[in-house]
Amino acid sequence: MKAMTPNREAVLSLIIVAIVVIVIVRAPEFLIASNISNILSGWGFLAILVMGQLCVLVTRGIDLSQASVLAFTGMFLALLSQSMPGLPAAAFLVLATLMGLCLGLVNGALVSIVGIPPIIATLGTMTIIRGLIFVLSDGAWISSHEMSDAFKAFPAGAFIGVPQVFWVALVVIAVFWVLLNYRRIGRDIYAFGSNPHAARNAGVPRIRIELLVYALSGAAAGLCGYLWAGRFAIAYTQAAEGREFAIIAACVIGGISITGGRGSVLGAALGALFIAIVESALPYLRISPFLQTAVIGAVILFAVAANARSERRPGRQILPRHKQTTGEVK
């Protein structure tokens, strides 16, 4: 918490404000209620996913299977609502989270116990889980009229005019904030990511930590899976395919180090906001729909590159501080 860099988050906030101002000047209709509502729910989905990814990245891992877990959970619960129309929304929320958690535990076990490198392990489960959705649904779509009303009501609903997804995201962020900053296991996650070797010597339990972070990442994706299927009232095999890039980009833009040890909950949430705003602004700037995907990719790469430059560390501290006589390049 205190170790994180408040400057970076302040700078990112300013950049987001600047983007919003520019977009509003060019296209005032950006501010209409329905668009703000869309941005808030888009941010909500991304923020929930990013919280899970944050934990994994801090331990020097990566979770590429989140989008697959999301689609699988969404499909499973949509089918469940078809066969058991009496289930309340709360049951779906709990089931979705638990289901994602279990899928995440598989990733965690592959990485921590079997010892497969995270990128390969989660690339594998990403493909397997995506494939299992076909098995589950026979490739069919589940659309609005096939789902129970209880299934759709909560995710599509709003509280004081703001989509429920947004409020769920706030709760999730609060939970991760407390976990990562005020629980020992959270601080152990940072210690492990900062220096795994020293962490082992300090008695930090590696396997427990790796199981936990992938389980959290899966749980976040599972929760999103239900909200996604319910809000858009559709479950299909390609749901959220390709969102991995946006998730990881949001983390990097939010100042989370891909090499582990560093990254804050606030930064991750702001990174998600940056992506949500850029994605929703492009149509208002009248950029051709054909170009939008490419522009988003380019903007993200640019932001990540700018971030990488600012991350470069100065050298070791060898000279006594405040005493150096600086020379100029002659």
Next chain:
Amino acid sequence: MRSQLRRARTTPLFRQNPWQPVSDFPPLLEVSHLSKHFGGVHALTSVSLRAVAGRVLALVGENGAGKSTIVKCLTGIHAPSSGSIRVDGVPHVFSGPQDAALVGISAIQQEPSMFDDLTVAENIFVGAQPQGRFGMVDWRAMTSAASGILDRIGSDIDPYATMKSLSVAERHIVSLAQALSADARLIIFDEPTAALSQSEIQHLYTIIEQLRDAGKAIVYISHKFDEIFRICDDYVVLRDGMPAGEGRIAEVGKDDLIAMMVGRTLTEIYPKTAAEIGDVVLKVSGYSHPTEFDDVSFHVRKGEILGFYGLIGAGRTEVMEAIFGLKGRSGGRLSLDGKPIDIASPAAAMKAGLAYVPEDRQHHGAILPFSILANISLPQLDRIGHGIFLNARAETALVEAFAERVHIRASSWHQPVAELSGGNQQKVVIGKWLATRPRVIILDEPTKGIDVGSKAAVHETIGQLVHDGLSVILVSSELEEALGICDRLMVMSEGRVVAELERAAFSSEAVLAAASRGNT
């Protein structure tokens, strides 16, 4: 196990046993006939020692004598092959570092391995953060406890600072604070002064005396005699992993210790080959960097071995990296044969006739799975290119010429470098850079971590290089090596050159005094 460890860390510091005079504590640690083998290598053979509460035990020996191995066995990082470790008379088998911490054994490493991204307070309490209500980490309590411990050892390090902003000396202090927070009863200092300035060393002595008087047992590893005679009560000498002597410091002289440590004289290990010294080849003036080194100037002549001696973290490697274009600088000029040149990249440095053999050959020097052939020809591929394919015959010819010059012992040039001994790996790396036909070759700790026989072979190779008219810059932390084979010696401390000595003026006292003097 974990909860026990955490409980152990909450007991107060410097706990004094009120009903027992300090000097009469029973042996806190008793190691008997400890051996450790790594495959066929005997790192330790039947070593015994006793550490008593309220006394400081010196563990003395040359590099590679087995001091670090014994520390790793005591702190649970290595499992001993045979022998026993008793704490308070109870035999213990440590399955990991936590077990050692539980019985109160803590080590302060030479270059403490810490969590660079976390704060000082978190580093001190890692794995044992104080918790408040609902099991929440209590940041305020943690930070004030950290300041308390740091205060007690007279340090003003900010507990909120991130670890990466600290100097090497400050990292040692934090490491010590960590051991104290864990209520360690036996504290092992592994060459703690290697990176400290003279005033910091004096401060460390005070801390150690304070700990000793509070009834802690101290094991102090060093090969600096003034420190041993200043601070230690007892000694154990190791040579080649075997016990070579023990007793009370008061009853032994420096020469006796040297005889036990070395078992041979210096000239046998470091034969100096004569080479003709010519004109100045490389001249460096005023090299500076914002945080790492300041105003470094020196020159090296043809056929000369110029040594760079200093404590760990004195900035020698950083200077060499800047000269070779691996690192930026904030000021300074370079000239080769009297002509100013600007080196902005390693490629430019190689083109100008410089070669740099880095310290960590495993990571930066050799590509281990590649063959000797492929390693040596790597920087030369454009020279032996032939159309779109490499010219295998030219490659072999090139490699043979240079591999033979450094006498690599291998079954074939196609043998992977990973299969060679440390000394031969180092020769491959040197051979690789010779193939670029350099004028000046920079060798950074070329004999670190290799056995005595291989060292002699590497020194012979270095002698051959200067005999052939090259200039060698040798960065070494081994005083005997630096004094043994260099023609001139630059001594660095805290990022600055603090002394320059000609061979005629070489003495270990002068060099050590300069290296630890510091700038303050």
